[in-house]
Amino acid sequence: xxxxxxxxxxxxxxxxxxxxxxxxxxxxxxxxxxxxxxxxxxxxxxxxxxxxxxxxxxxxxxxxxxxxxxxxxxxxxxxxxxxxxxxxxxxxxxxxxxxxxxxxxxxxxxxxxxxxxxxxxxxxxxxxxxxxxxxxxxxxxxxxxxxxxxxxxxxxxxxxxxxxxxxxxxxxxxxxxxxxxxxxxxxxxxxxxxxxxxxxxxxx
Amino acid sequence: xxxxxxxxxxxxxxxxxxxxxxxxxxxxxxxxxxxxxxxxxxxxxxxxxxxxxxxxxxxxxxxxxxxxxxxxxxxxxxxxxxxxxxxxxxxxxxxxxxxxxxxxxxxxxxxxxxxxxxxxxxxxxxxxxxxxxxxxxxxxxxxxxxxxxxxxxxxxxxxxxxxxxxxxxxxxxxxxxxxxxxxxxxxxxxxxxxxxxxxxxxxxxxxxxxxxxxxxxx
Numbered sequence: 316x317x318x319x320x321x322x323x324x325x326x327x328x329x330x331x332x333x334x335x336x337x338x339x340x341x342x343x344x345x346x347x348x349x350x351x352x353x354x355x356x357x358x359x360x361x362x363x364x365x366x367x368x369x370x371x372x373x374x375x376x377x378x379x380x381x382x383x384x385x386x387x388x389x390x391x392x393x394x395x396x397x398x399x400x401x402x403x404x405x406x407x408x409x410x411x412x413x414x415x416x417x418x419x420x421x422x423x424x425x426x427x428x429x430x431x432x433x434x435x436x437x438x439x440x441x442x443x444x445x446x447x448x449x450x451x452x453x454x455x456x457x458x459x460x461x462x463x464x465x466x467x468x469x470x471x472x473x474x475x476x477x478x479x480x481x482x483x484x485x486x487x488x489x490x491x492x493x494x495x496x497x498x499x500x501x502x503x504x505x506x507x508x509x510x511x512x513x514x515x516x517x518x519x
Numbered sequence: 520x521x522x523x524x525x526x527x528x529x530x531x532x533x534x535x536x537x538x539x540x541x542x543x544x545x546x547x548x549x550x551x552x553x554x555x556x557x558x559x560x561x562x563x564x565x566x567x568x569x570x571x572x573x574x575x576x577x578x579x580x581x582x583x584x585x586x587x588x589x590x591x592x593x594x595x596x597x598x599x600x601x602x603x604x605x606x607x608x609x610x611x612x613x614x615x616x617x618x619x620x621x622x623x624x625x626x627x628x629x630x631x632x633x634x635x636x637x638x639x640x641x642x643x644x645x646x647x648x649x650x651x652x653x654x655x656x657x658x659x660x661x662x663x664x665x666x667x668x669x670x671x672x673x674x675x676x677x678x679x680x681x682x683x684x685x686x687x688x689x690x691x692x693x694x695x696x697x698x699x700x701x702x703x704x705x706x707x708x709x710x711x712x713x714x715x716x717x718x719x720x721x722x723x724x725x726x727x728x729x730x731x732x733x734x735x736x737x
Contacts, residue, residue: 351663363638397692430720432706433691496692500707 317407340465342386343469346462349385349405350378354392356419357453363455373462382408382417387465389458390444393421393428394435403493408443411482411489414469416461417444420451427451428455442491443481524576527555530640531578537570538563546643556627561655564644565682570659571640573632579630579640582658585668587676591702592622593648622649626676628658628665646654646678649701657683675700 321331323361352360364370364378379385382405394402406415417438420426425436438444445468446461453461472480483488495502505512526546534557535541541563546556559567571579595618603612623647631638646653657680659666669680671687677698680686688695697704710727713720 397690429711432704436709436711496694498694498696501707504707504709 318378339470339472343466344374346375346387347377347379347385348387348389349382350377350380352391353394356391359452359455360389360391363458367376368455375462380487385409387414389416389418390422390438391418394432396435399435399501400493403441403491406491414465415442416446419453422448423447440510441494443509525637527557534567534570538566541567556643561644565656568658572661577636578632580626581631581633582662582664583631584629585665587672587678588625588628589676589701590622593620595620601617624649624653624676626655626672626678653677654679654681656681659683
């Protein structure tokens with residue numbers, strides 16, 4: 316609808332909208348996170364949901380104990396290689412549309428444990444991450460900012476056409492392979508559809 | 520509690536009386552903390568532990584910490600200076616001898632007494648070698664608190680504790696084959712690009728680059 320016509324109609328007391336706007340507006344203001352924490356970042360996540368920072372202002376205070384009822388996975392903390400398959404499995408169990416916030420240095424890259432044999436170097440190796448928050452741990456404000464960024468992202472999603480999100484595209488699989496425990500490391504070490512190791516381009 | 524009683528020599532002689540045939544060796548800690556320890560032989564370790572727990576003079580009823588140590592095979596170089604007569608002239612000649620010291624794994628138990636409020640008494644048990652002879656008697660039947668820590672040592676060092684009620688990996692997964700806390704552990708090559716690699720990371724980066732060049736160069 317033409318923007319000028321819309322403002323003209325609103326002056327006459329007629330409110331117009333599109334289905335897309337209404338749908339996205341509803342979704343972005345009721346993001347229910349999955350209630351699970353992996354390490355110290357979870358403490359900041361809990362603080363964010365409490366009265367002082369009040370995640371309820373954004374409609375995201377309903378931490379769900381079941382992945383079946385959750386829209387958002389906040390990966391808050393260190394993901395060990397032993398825990399990684401369970402995290403991917405939980406993500407697979409969430410209904411579409413689903414989003415992921417990787418919270419803290421460990422969840423985005425392995426953080427201070429990057430050189431360790433037992434820590435996954437970023438959950439984005441197995442599942443698609445929408446928002447990365449650096450910090451060790453990030454302050455509640457950073458998590459709120461991440462949520463607002465996610466809201467903006469949801470608001471900008473188009474529901475039809477080539478750029479439609481994964482959950483509206485039947486050709487794109489919504490489940491991601493769960494890594495298996497290998498003899499030395501997880502097998503595979505990353506999901507190539509989601510993440511590729513960064514290649515250094517040297518200009519010789 | 521007099522300090523003499525906690526001296527390793529005192530404990531040694533007391534245990535030797537209580538457990539006939541036990542072979543004990545005092546390991547002196549030369550650092551300021553002077554926390555000396557006792558090496559007990561594998562065959563009598565369980566009996567010695569029981570004795571220390573039940574002996575009215577010690578009553579070691581609490582094991583605060585169990586840990587593992589990996590002692591890899593080492594070569595010790597010794598330089599011996601001898602005076603020899605060469606061509607009618609007496610000269611000092613240095614000879615280096617290399618001794619190979621076989622490696623072993625070790626479990627260390629820190630014992631305290633809650634009843635008599637003294638400790639620690641430190642027990643060490645050593646395996647025969649780092650390969651097949653990696654068995655030690657479990658002290659879990661004596662101190663239940665050692666159960667999880669012995670599992671952790673089994674997980675990370677590969678010491679098999681005979682007589683342990685539930686010996687499984689505790690931190691890593693069941694399918695895992697390596698022992699990450701051993702000195703010769705090789706971690707999986709999952710090096711990632713870093714803008715300013717240095718020290719160990721630089722070594723890792725070079726090795727990774729060589730490996731990528733020799734395989735597929737992805």
